Amino acid sequence: MCFYSKREYLIVIFDHISVVAAACSRVGQRVLHLDRRSYYAANWASFTFNGLLSWIQQQQVSETQDWCDLLEEGEELIQLSSQSSIRNLQVFTYTSKEDEVEEASADSVNTTEEEQHGPGETRCAVGSERLSQEVSRTHHSLQHMEIPAEGFCSLNISPIFQSQATITEGAEPEAEQPQSPAIPSQSEPSRKKISFAQLEKEGRRFNIDLVSKLMYSRGSLVELLIKSNVSRYAEFKKVSRILTYRNGEVEQVPCTRADVFASRQLSVVEKRKLMRFLTSCIEEKDDQSAYNGRPYLEFLRDQKLGENLQHFLLYSIAMVTEDTPTEVGLASTRNFLRCLGRYGNTPFLFPLYGLGEIPQCFCRMCAVFGGIYCLRHSLRCLLLDTATNRCKAVIDSRGQRISCSHVLLEENYVHERKNVATPPRFLSRAVLITDSSLHGSDSEQEVSMVTIPPITEGAPAVKMVELSSSTMTCMSGTYLVHLNCSSVSSAYQDLSPLITTMFSTPESHDQGRPSVLWCLYFNMEDGSAMEVEGHDLPSNVYVCSGPDGELGHEHAITQAELIFHKILPEEDFCPPAPNPEDILYDGGSAPSSGPEEEPSLQLEVEGLDSDWNTVFLFF
């Protein structure tokens, strides 16, 4: 018997909605946080390399049972599905399974490798063609969720996964795979390539996020972290530069005064024009409103900014596309500029150990104020009081009934309750482990945001983040690259052409670029396209969407605040948490800390020797 099942909970939070959980817990609500997974934060999670490999294997659907015997008088049952929002998973390993073998054997092995890759890739193509088919299947299966005999995820993912399974299994001792270095290191024989075995061995050094985002330094997430004092649970690193891919080259985008001054790509006149434009567009002006509704590119052209500057301003600073309306482009540019210079020379921060740290911080905050967490523990259904149309209780995966006053869950658990079914939109994601940086030095200190305009007509604009080992997300000597765009086709089809041109893979012939050691493609449902309203659900059941495709966290934070105010309309959203020493414990006195310490004259000093690249959000 579980200790929590007897109590009545004010709020049961299901899965990753950690911000709301923390906010509720902070203002005194009793929060129970259940997650069917063995890790926090669902699609917001980050994994070690080995953790990610098991995650890849786990992308399957769990079974459903009938729980009607737990119903009480006047109650109704809502079954909860737990359909995955991940599709088209594909894995490629471009490095040898074991440590580098003797040069002599490389040739013979190489042919084997190519043979290996052949069938794998053809099957990938088959997999991605199925995307449209999948979407229709999704709806079909949702309508019959009571009989989830064959969830479409298992239908779809398994074949592709199996084709790649040999690779993940390859490192296991019993697998009889030939040793196969993917790319014989002809260009740099001296440089020892990192093997798959090494990646696995150092797997704990990786913190690979499922989402690809950055924190705008004046964005709502940063403001919330500061306001709530949750920032004390994490450390952050400045994104050190903005890069862009243009005319087949990776270039640095000058976006601060110092960048513009030092830029070698811009003439002095361009420098002046850029600075003038950036200063002038901070304020809203009449001549700007004349362009409302017309493309931002047209506005930029009319400002007599040359092609260099247009590219930088459109794709890298506003991060919009050619047909984005001027008012949107300007708002985006202003947001970029507003965030610039608060912590560093770019508008972005990245949490050390990955974005997965952020939900964990809020979980911690929730727990500090009494929230209870249960991992590997799912909900099966909601119990509905038919008279009041309110959810009275939930039934967990162990068949226990838990009373509650509010329930918060992720959209795809109740997808079938939606009144108007809108087709889901997807994000195309790729995660690469590479051996060097795309631009300049391999100092392992740079964190780069790379904006990539559509490489061909109709292709999506891609946002890429290159993390060095200094962010604690990858092992030393490697770079972790996240690619993200709105899906046009499958992740592989959307992103692999770009990856083969920008990086060195067995398909590309240019050896001067960073080599891809390992690569993962998948599609994730776009949270911004999920509708959290319009579900046929009790009034005290709240729905929130998964991660969206934007670079910042505005969508998630706005949604969390909205839900919080629906649950507790009178309460403050995440007020500052008090310092531990200011908390009064039972009896009104602070816990005795033994004999009184000899106060020293040493004043508290911030360490001058600490890493100055690390930003503490203590302000």
Next chain:
Amino acid sequence: MHGRVKVKSTAQQEEEKRKEREKKLKIYIAARDGCFTKRKEGVFDDEALQLTQQLLSSNPDFATLWNYRREILMHLETVKEVDEVQKIYEAELLFLESCLKVNPKSYGSWHHRSWVSARLPRPDWARELSLCDRCLSLDDRNFHCWDYRRMVVKMFNVPVDQELKFTDRLIGSNFSNYSSWHYRSTLLPLLHTTASELPPMQAESPKSNRVCEEQLLKEYELVQNAFFTDPNDQSAWFYYRWLLGRAELEEMISCLHVSREEEQVAVVFSRPVNVQSGCLLLVLDGQPHAVEWKSIHPRFKHSPVWICNLPPGTISEISNEHNLTVHWTEKHSRKDCTLFTGHAESWCQDSATDQELFRSELSVEKNSVLQSELQSVQQLQELEPLNKWCLLTLILLMRALDPLSYEKEMLAHFQTLKEVDSMRSAYYSDLCSKFMIENTILKMEYAEVRVFSVSDKNLSTLCHLDQLVLVTHINLSCNQLLCLPPQFAMLRCLEVLEADNNSIGNLEGLYHLPKLEAVILKDNKIATLADLEPLTSCPRLKRLDLRGNPVTQLANVESELAKLLPSVLDLLL
């Protein structure tokens, strides 16, 4: 509400903080008194070292304690082995780092650090340099750190090119930094003027702080990047002025004038000097003469013009020819001039044109460089038509290239400057006056006349009067002059002064002008008889026009004036 965390109220927190503070204060005072007692008793032990360390780490601005600490350390030096001393001082440096974290701008800590560094048996200058770098990366304008760094660089003998790269780095991270630019200006001459590249004479000249042209072009590029990126940042503009600047003028005698009738010699120097007896030697017809040199006005101890009266009868005979030489012994400069038979005066003068005196302190070896600089600044001015730094630099470049042909554009730019920077409009008026006077001097020299005429040019001030020693007629009418300053007494040959339609209320400069005959001051602001007092020192004054001045309204003005200036025959009131 149920289940909420109870938090201490602000009053509770305040109370706790107050108690904490009181406790700290008690300890602090006890430690301080302990230190003072020990010092009085002449105790130099480890305990004292620790006590001062405790106090200084919370208050690094306690100079007495630093002194006591130095006394202790100096004592320890005498009783300990070198290796131990090294260790003590190394610990001292570590302690100082913690003090600098408390207050990175503490005079005491920085001073003590340089004291310790200098006494360290085996100093690690590389470490000190990196400490400075770190401090400057936190605050690139911390002048304490700049000072300390200069000392470190000197002790460590850091090569100039390495230091130049250091400024590159600082300027790259933030170019609004005078310290870095200025440091650059001290490094460049050291780096690029190797004696072999220059003709020997130039190399010897200590004032020549020229930078080789190749480097100069790089510097222009760098500084242009800065002012194109942010034209409102003045640090780059100041550095640019320095780059375009010229070496200082050589000190010499630029003009010698001798007047037979007054038996007076006037010497003009290239800059104001204080002539002490003996440093200026007058030789007349081969014979040294002991004379008394006077500056042109008692107000000046330093003056570019000095005069002396020869003993009566020395050169008064018109049929005699005289050779006159003045030696400036200090600077090895001399001027000769011959007073020919039948001539009333004679002079020898270097021309302002030849010396390019008025190229507004800008000069570069090659006009082509200036020309291309002018083009870039003009380009910037098209983008930023109202930027004052850009306009001002444009004016200076134009003057350096060709002061006369750019006159019209210069005046237009001055007009814009006064509008966009109205707080400094008086400064611009004075500067514009200066440039107009320079142009007039050039025109006068080209015309080879002794008439100086700048009427209706909005002059607000007079300058370069040392260049007008030989002028006989001056026309300053229809300007905005407020006075004739003491420098006006440099116009040794002036006969006619036209200064009508100004706002002159002060005639201080009309002082002992031996040839002055006519003074036209119609429509000015002369209010009292006392204002006219200086005119009594001009022996030849015959004509005076005071129409339209307040002084004319005084009762009995005519008789009073006749009393004051009996020599004036033609008085207009």
